[in-house]
Amino acid sequence: MGEAVAGIVANPASERDIQSLRSALRVAGVGRVMVWTESGKIIGTVRRMVDAGASVLICLGGDGMMRAAAAACGDVPLLMLPSGSTETLPEPTVAGLAAGLLATHQVDADLVTNRATVLEVVTKARREIALNDVSVCSESRWDPASLTELYCTFAVPDGIGLSSIPGRLCPSPKSTVDGVAVSLGPVEETPYVVQAPIAPGEVRAVGVRGWSVLHAGVRVDLAAAGGSIALDGEPHFVLKSGESAFVELKPDGPWCVDVRAVMAEATRTGLLLGRKPQGAFPASHLVDAPFTA
Template sequence: MPIAASADHAVVGIIANPVSARDIRRVIANASNLAIADRVNIVLRVLTALASLGVSRVLMMPDKGGIRAMLLRHLRREHNLHHRFPEVEFLAMDPSSTVDDTFMAARMMRAAGVKAIVVLGGDGTHRAVVRECSDIPIAGLSTGTNNAFPEMRESTICALAVGLYATGRIAPEVALAPNKLLEVSINEGQRHDVALVDAVISTERFTGARALWKTESLAAIYLAFADPQAIGLSAVGGLLQPVGRRDPGGLAIQLSAEPSMCRVVLDAPIAPGMVRPVGIAHWEAMPAGREFAVVQGSGVVALDGERELAFDRGDRVRITLRENAFPTVDVARCMQTAAAQGLFRHSSP
């Protein structure tokens, strides 16, 4: 099939978080963050790859962090040089420079009928997108502090896979992969949220600095998957008892700062450049659909590394693993299929 096949007016969304990787963990661990110019360059590579497959329109989340302004300057300059890009339309919303921007942009993209959403951010940004539109396939690019969920890939290849799916060259049953998530419910759903990688129980009572990094305040970790190569609190499970993102079930871990209560002490990379000892009291498999009751009397539930839900004594906190909860674009499978089917080949003139 020639690469210029009809795209049937495929529309793709792009949500680029301008402030990911700027939390306290980056400061204390001497880790750098991604400059706005670098984020814009990633977006430009995504746009170029999408255009090569005939994607004619892209919806983007606006921002006040500088991505929109710099990107528009680049697009005007590239247009004058006759370079080919999709039409880029920024959503009609007033950005607040909070996670609410991502929530709103995801909802608007879903309503506009995008085929997929390319997400630039860390675990928290991806979680926010999935929370609002779990039926729209996403493709993640790592630009956050902890990037356990988005896999490290060159943005050009990621965008080519998205374009192959969005334009119908590769069918959904081949292009998409199912993913697990964790549902967190307080008092039978009066408050609820989701996590894509980990839900962590902290003994601290206030959200404060949202990023979680003090291991002595942690009571439990619930994991949808646990990769031994990951950075973040999911690394605890990854180094203890790995669980793949396509494997059934997850992992529940009870922690303790008391040496007498620990079965093992694990040195884990909980943030870039930060390896800390974590006392493990107990761990067990977490089957899908089974509720796990949080035994800590009061504290905060951190979702994918950020404190989100405070609870007090008397509150009933339950965590449940759900399988087949949302789709992602399977980049490796898309590119392998495209190679096998010759989707990037042209006939000789």
């Protein structure tokens, strides 16, 4: 077996985190680390990394970079570290160790990766994916106050962002294949009003007309002619009058690395110990073990 190869695509402002990742990957036994820190060309770069033999990819950046990496990584496990995320994320050194253990096949990928679902938006001229949500606004200038449709890959009660809207009405965990579709409108016209944290420090009253399960593989036409569409909360494109589009929840997204699962498996098998123990210590030994200052 040749040397283990890992790829990193990252925002150039994340130099310290990149160094932490590189150091941890080396400790785990990765022989070659490819790094890309330039803006643009992410899809082509990730594909070249895959062709060069990368057995794990790490993406450290914004939602646009994450979407591009997810679209290009194929079946190579992807570890995503969103910059500016409000979610609890693994520290880069720990993430690098986890990625390295996976790249060197010391941990079984089947035990520590999960296939994500993605939302694919298709128009006559383009095809784009979203990792978390697709939202439709009735205005050409995207505005949360004018949202009419929302589609999410998951929705949890303690979430933040647009998915927090269905998260308080019809939770759909990441572990399920199905997503959720929500019909929105002005608060004075809708039967439900949700107080949702759609962004850090911003809680809005959102009017909801209704919601339903979004099944994988089912195409839903978007009533967005003349309006705008956002991917993962970022305004992306405007549909001209008469132009059609549809969204589809697809179950064949990237294989995402569960850092906590990797480190738990490494601990269980003693991968990070200098000498593997012959057996577990009895509980009494843990209680009575002498301590010397």
